Amino acid sequence: MKDNYSSIVEFLENKGLLTESFDLEFKSAKGGFPKSFWETYSSFANTEGGIIILGISEKDEQCFYDGLPQMMMRKFQDDFWNQVNNREKVSFNLLLENDVQMLEIQEEQFILTFRISCADYRNRPVYIGSDPMKGTYKRCHTGDYKCTPDEVKRMLADSLPDKPDSRILENYTLEDLDEVSVAQYRQLLGSVRPSHPFLKWDDKGLLLKLGGWKKDRYTGKEGLTVAGLLMFGKTESIVEAFPDYHVDYQEIPESGERWIDRVYPDGTWEANLFQFFHLVWPKVSRSLPKTFKLKNGQRHDEGAVHEALREALANTLIHADYFGIGGVVIKKYTDCFLFSNPGCLLISQAQYYKGGISVPRNNSIQTMFLLLGYGEKAGSGSTRIMNAWEGAHWRKPLINVLPRPDRVELCLSMEQLLPQKSINKLISVFGEEITHLYGDGLIALTTAEMEGCVSNVRLQQLINKHSTEISQLLKDLCNEGYLVAENKGRWTVYHLNLREEKKTVQKNLFEETMIPPGRNDDTSGEMMTPPGRNDDTSGEMMTPPVRNDDTSGEMMTPPVRNDDTSGETMTPRGKKWMRNEELMTLVVEICCDTFKSVDEIAAVILRTPTYLKNKILPLLLAQERLERLYPTIPNHPNQAYRKKQK
Numbered sequence: 001m002k003d004n005y006s007s008i009v010e011f012l013e014n015k016g017l018l019t020e021s022f023d024l025e026f027k028s029a030k031g032g033f034p035k036s037f038w039e040t041y042s043s044f045a046n047t048e049g050g051i052i053i054l055g056i057s058e059k060d061e062q063c064f065y066d067g068l069p070q071m072m073m074r075k076f077q078d079d080f081w082n083q084v085n086n087r088e089k090v091s092f093n094l095l096l097e098n099d100v101q102m103l104e105i106q107e108e109q110f111i112l113t114f115r116i117s118c119a120d121y122r123n124r125p126v127y128i129g130s131d132p133m134k135g136t137y138k139r140c141h142t143g144d145y146k147c148t149p150d151e152v153k154r155m156l157a158d159s160l161p162d163k164p165d166s167r168i169l170e171n172y173t174l175e176d177l178d179e180v181s182v183a184q185y186r187q188l189l190g191s192v193r194p195s196h197p198f199l200k201w202d203d204k205g206l207l208l209k210l211g212g213w214k215k216d217r218y219t220g221k222e223g224l225t226v227a228g229l230l231m232f233g234k235t236e237s238i239v240e241a242f243p244d245y246h247v248d249y250q251e252i253p254e255s256g257e258r259w260i261d262r263v264y265p266d267g268t269w270e271a272n273l274f275q276f277f278h279l280v281w282p283k284v285s286r287s288l289p290k291t292f293k294l295k296n297g298q299r300h301d302e303g304a305v306h307e308a309l310r311e312a313l314a315n316t317l318i319h320a321d322y323f324g325i326g327g328v329v330i331k332k333y334t335d336c337f338l339f340s341n342p343g344c345l346l347i348s349q350a351q352y353y354k355g356g357i358s359v360p361r362n363n364s365i366q367t368m369f370l371l372l373g374y375g376e377k378a379g380s381g382s383t384r385i386m387n388a389w390e391g392a393h394w395r396k397p398l399i400n401v402l403p404r405p406d407r408v409e410l411c412l413s414m415e416q417l418l419p420q421k422s423i424n425k426l427i428s429v430f431g432e433e434i435t436h437l438y439g440d441g442l443i444a445l446t447t448a449e450m451e452g453c454v455s456n457v458r459l460q461q462l463i464n465k466h467s468t469e470i471s472q473l474l475k476d477l478c479n480e481g482y483l484v485a486e487n488k489g490r491w492t493v494y495h496l497n498l499r500e501e502k503k504t505v506q507k508n509l510f511e512e513t514m515i516p517p518g519r520n521d522d523t524s525g526e527m528m529t530p531p532g533r534n535d536d537t538s539g540e541m542m543t544p545p546v547r548n549d550d551t552s553g554e555m556m557t558p559p560v561r562n563d564d565t566s567g568e569t570m571t572p573r574g575k576k577w578m579r580n581e582e583l584m585t586l587v588v589e590i591c592c593d594t595f596k597s598v599d600e601i602a603a604v605i606l607r608t609p610t611y612l613k614n615k616i617l618p619l620l621l622a623q624e625r626l627e628r629l630y631p632t633i634p635n636h637p638n639q640a641y642r643k644k645q646k
Contacts, residue, residue, distance in 0.1 A: 011105070012024075012051075012053070012113070023044065023047075023048070023049070023050030023051070023139060024050060024051050024053070025040045025044075025050060025051070025052050025053070026053050026056040026057065026058040026063065027040070027052060027053065027054050027055075027056070028055075028056070028057040028066055029054050029055050029066055029068060029072075029073075029076060029112075030057075030066050030068075033054075033076050033079050033080070034054070036144075037052060037054070038083075038089070038090060038128045039128065039137050039144045040052055040137075040139075040144055041084075041090065041114075041116060041126075042090070042125075042126050042127055042128055042135065042136060042137040042144075043137040043138050043139040043144040043145070044116040044118075044139060045092070045094055045116055045117075045118065045119040045124075045126035046119060046124055046125055046126055046136065046137065046138045046139075046147075046155070047118065047138050047139040047403075048118050048139070048348060048349060048401075049115075049116055049117045049118040049348070050116055050139070051113060051114065051115050051116070052113070052114040052116065053111055053112070053113055053114075054073075054076060054111060054112040054113075054114070055068050055073065055105075055110060055111035055112060056111060065105055065106065065109050065111075066109075067109050068109065068110060069108055069109075069110065070102070070104075070108070070110050072110075073102050073110040073111070073112055074102070076112060077100060077102065077112060080100065080112075080114070081100075088129070088130060089128070089129070090126070090127070090128055090129075091125070091126055091127045091128075091132070091135075092119065092123050092126050094116055094117055094119055094123075094126070095114065095115070095116065099114065099115045099116070099117075100112065100113070100114055100115075101113045118348045121155075121158050121159060121346040121347070121359065122159050123159070124155045124158070124159055125147070125152055125155040125156065125159075127152075132152050132156070133149050133152050136151070136152050136155070138151070138403060140403050140404070141487060141631050145404075151404075151406070154321060154323065154324060154343070154344075154406065155344075157323065158321075158343075158344075158346060158361065163360075163361065163362060163363045163364070164226060164321075164322075164323065164361065164362065165211075165225065165226040165227035165230065165322075165361075165362035165363065165364045165365050166211060166214065166225055166226070166227065166363065166364055167225060167226050168214050168216065168221060168222070168223040168224070168225055169223060169224050169225065169226060169229060169241060170223070172223060172224040172229060172237065172241065173223070173224060174203070174204065174207075174224070176224060176229060176233055176234055176237035177224070177228065177229070177232045177233055177234065177237075178232055178233065178234050178270040178272060178275075179203075180270070181231075181232045181270060181272055181274050181275055182203050182206070182207075182232050184274070184278075185231075185232065185274055185368075185372075186199065186203075186206065188372055189371055189372060192371075192372055192373055193371065196371070198210070198371075207224075207228050207232075210227075210228075210364065210367060210368050210371075211225060211227050211228070211363070211364025211367055211368070212224070212225055212227055212228025212229075212231060212232065212364065212368070213225065213228055225364060226241075226322070226362075227362060227364035227365045227368065228364075229241060229272075230242075230245075230272065230273050230322060230362075230365065231272055231273050231274050231365060231368050232272055232274060233270075233272050234270055234272075235265055235267075235270050235271045235272070238271070238272060239265075242322050242323070244323075244324070244325045244326070244327065244342075245322060245327065246264070246265065246326075246327025246328070247263075247264065247265065247271055247273070247276045247327060247328045248262070248263070248264045248327060248328065248329045248330070249261075249262060249263040249264070249276075249279075249280045249283065249284075249329075249330045249331075249332070250262050250329070250330070250331050250332070251283065251331075251332045252331055252332065252333050252334075253334070254333075254334045256609075261283060263276065263279050263280055263283070273317050273365065274368075276317070276328075277313065277314065277317060277369075277374075280313065280330060281310060281313060283332070284309055284313060284330070284332060284337065285306055285309060285310070287332075288305055288306055288309070304384075304387065304388040304391055304392075305388050305389075305391075305392055307384065307388065308384055308385040308387075308388035308389065308412075309337065309412070310374055311374070311375065311381050311384055311385055312337070312339050312385055312410055312412060313330065313339065313374075314369045314374040314375040315339075315375060315381055316328055316330065316339040316340070316341045316410070317341075317365065317369070318360050318361070318362055318365050318366045318369060318375050319341060319343065319346075319360060319361050319362070319408070320341035320342055320343055320361070320362070321341070321342045321343030321344075321361060321406070322342070322362075324342030324343050324405060324406065325342060325405050326340075326342045326405055326407055327342065328340070328341045328342075329341075335413065335414050335415050336411055336412060336413040336414055336415070337411070337412040337414075338409060338410070338411050338412075339409070339410040339412075340407055340408070340409045340410075341407065341408055342405065342406065342407055343361060343406055343407070343408060344401060344406040344408065345399075345401055345408055346359040346360075346361060347359050349399055349401065349457075352382050352399055353382065353386070353399070353461060355381075355382045355383030355386070356383070358381065385397055385410075385412070389412065392414075393416060393417070394412075394413060394414050394415060394416065394417075395413040395415055395416070395417055395447075395450075395462065396461045396462050397410060397411065397412050397413075397461075398410070398411040398413070398458070398461065399411075400636075402630070402636075415450065417443055417446070417462065418442060418443065418446055419446065419450070422446040422449045422450050423435070423442075423446065425449055426445055426446065426449060426496075429496065429498070430482065440459075440463050440465065440473055441473060441476075441477060441482075443459070443462055443463055444459060444473060444474065444477060444483070444494075445477070445482060445483070445496065447459070447462065448483065448494060448495060448496050449496060451634055452495070452618075452634025453486070453493040453494060453495050453634050454474075454483075454493065454494050455492060455493045455494065456470050456471055456474065456492065459473070459474075474494055477494070478494065478497075481497055482496070482497055483495065483496065483497055484496075484497045484622050486621065486624070486631070487631060493631065493634075495618060495621055495622050496618065496622075497622065498618045498619050498622050580616075580619075583605065583607075583616060584616060584619060584620055584625070586605055587601055587605065587612075587616060587617075587620060587626070588620065588625050588626065588643050590604055590605070591626060591641050591642050591643050592642075592643045593642075593643075594642060595629045595640035595641060595642045596640055596641055596642070597638075597639070597640045597641075598612050598613060598617070598639070598641075600640075601641070617641065620641075624644050625643065625644055626641045626642065626643060626644055627641070627642055627643075627644045627645065628640070628641060629641070629642070
C-alpha cells in the first residue's frame with residue numbers, strides 16, 4: 001500500500017505527533033531494525049530534535065507502508081529500549097516511555113514513532129559506539145552528516161563544567177594586555193558603580209576578581225585567562241593565541257554595495273573585545289531616534305530599542321566561540337542589523353525565543369560586561385530584545401543556526417509586519433484581491449515577499465498561533481495559488497507562486513516579449529541596451545564597464561566576448577536581449593556544477609543583481625530548477641545557487 005508524503009504528514013499532525021517545526025525521517029523496517037536509525041538519532045539529538053517513523057519507506061515523495069504486524073513492531077520496540085540504554089551502543093538516552101508510540105495506520109499495519117528532543121549542551125555530543133570522534137552526527141537540510149573531529153571537540157568543550165574562557169594561557173603575562181584598555185575599564189566601572197569593591201585592587205587584583213587572571217588552588221598554577229586576553233589583550237597577543245580571531249563591523253548602504261564604514265583589526269587600535277564594543281556601539285546606535293525621559297532626576301536619551309541593540313551586541317561577544325572560525329561579524333543595513341558569531345546555540349531555538357534561560361559560553365567575559373551594565377545574566381536578554389522590537393511594531397527578530405562551520409546569526413529587522421512596499425508588490429503579482437486576505441495570511445505573504453520565503457517556524461515567531469494552525473494556513477495559501485512549497489519536514493519553506501501559468505495577472509507581469517534592437521519599451525529590464533549606452537535610468541539595466549583598473553576586486557567587468565572554448569568564461573551567446581525562458585535556461589547552465597552568487601551570475605548574463613533576485617531567481621526556484629546553498633535562509637549574505645540536484 002502506498003501513499004504520498006503529504007497525506008502521511010497530515011495523518012501524523014492529526015495525531016498530534018508532528019508539526020513542521022520538527023524534522024522528520026522515515027525508516028523502512030522490512031529488513032529488520034535499521035542500522036541508519038542510530039545515525040539519525042545522533043543527528044537529531046545534536047541539532048534541534050526530530051521524529052523518526054519506523055515502518056515507512058520513502059521514494060520520490062511517495063511513501064510506502066511496510067505492512068508490518070503488531071508482533072513485529074513490539075519486537076522492534078523492545079530492541080530499541082535494549083540498545084538505547086546500552087552505553088556501548090549510544091552515549092545517552094534522551095527518550096522517555098511516552099516518546100515512543102506504536103500506531104495502527106491500517107488494519108494490522110503498524111508504525112513506530114520516536115520523538116527525539118535536542119540534547120542538553122552538557123550531554124553533547126550524543127554519539128554511536130564508544131568513540132565520539134567516529135560516531136557523532138548532526139543534521140542539515142540534506143540529511144545526516146558525520147561531524148568532523150573539530151566539530152566534536154567544540155561540543156566537548158561546551159559540555160565541560162569549566163567554561164572555555166576560564167582556561168589559563170601558558171606563557172602569557174600581564175605584558176600581553178593593553179594598559180589603556182584596563183585603565184578605561186576601571187574608569188568606566190567607577191563611573192557606573194563608584195563604590196564597587198573591585199576598584200580598590202591593583203590591575204592584577206582587579207583581573208583576578210573579574211576572571212581575567214586565575215590561580216588554580218589545586219596545582220598552585222596561576223596566569224592570564226582566555227577571558228583576560230580577549231577582553232583586554234594586545235592585538236598581536238590575541239591573534240597568536242587564537243589564529244582565527246577576527247572582529248568586524250560593516251555598515252552597508254541601501255544599494256548593497258561595498259561597505260561605507262568599517263571597524264576591523266587594521267593596526268590602528270588594539271582589537272580586543274572591550275575596544276571593539278566601545279568603537280562599534282556608537283556606530284550601531286547613531287541612526288536610532290533619541291527619546292527623552294528622566295530617571296532619578298537625570299536625562300536619558302535611550303529607549304528600549306537602544307537597550308535591546310546594546311544587549312544584542314554584548315551577547316554576540318559573550319556567546320561567541322573564539323576557538324571556532326569565521327570571527328564575530330556585525331553588519332548594519334538601512335533596514336536591519338545582523339549579529340553573527342562562531343559557535344552553536346547552547347539552548348534550543350525555542351528556548352531562545354521563550355527567554356528565561358541564560359547559558360553563556362564565556363562566563364568571565366559575561367561578568368566583565370555585566371558589571372558595566374551590558375549583557376543580562378538572568379536570562380532576560382532575548383526577552384528584552386523581543387519586547388523592544390514588538391514595542392516598535394517591527395518584524396520579530398530572527399535567530400538562525402548555521403552548520404559547517406557552526407554559526408549563530410541574529411537578524412533584527414526594522415521593517416513593519418505589513419509594509420506598504422510589500423503590499424504593493426503583492427498587488428502587482430496577484431491583483432487587488434490580495435488586500436481582502438485576513439491578517440495572518442497577509443503576514444505570511446509579505447514575509448515570503450520580503451525574506452524570500454516563509455516557513456512554519458518563522459510564522460510561529462511572527463503570529464500568536466499554534467504550529468498546527470499555521471500548517472493549515474500555509475496549505476490553504478498553496479491551494480489558493482499564492483504559495484508553493486519547497487523541501488520537506490522542518491526544512492519546508494514556501495515561496496510566492498510566480499509560475500506564469502497560475503494566474504492571469506502573472507502571465508501579464510512576466511510576459512515574454514521580443515524588443516527590436518536599439519529600443520527599450522520594457523521598463524522591467526528584460527532588454528539590454530548595447531554597451532556604452534543606458535537609456536534606462538531605473539538601474540535595472542547594467543551596462544558593462546569597458547575597463548577595470550581597480551585590482552582590488554571590488555568591481556567586476558563582465559566579459560563581452562568569449563573566444564575561449566575551454567568553458568572557463570560564459571557569455572550570453574552574443575545575444576543582447578533574450579526571452580525569459582532563454583535567460584532562465586542560461587542561468588541554470590551557469591549554475592550547473594557549482595554554487596554561484598548573484599553577483600557572479602549577473603556578471604555573466606549582463607543583468608543587475610536586483611533584476612535577477614526579483615525576476616529570474618524566484619521563477620527558477622519555484623520551478624525547482626535551482627537550489628540554494630542556504631535553503632532555509634534566503635537572505636543569507638553568502639547565498640548562492642546551483643542547478644537542482646536530482
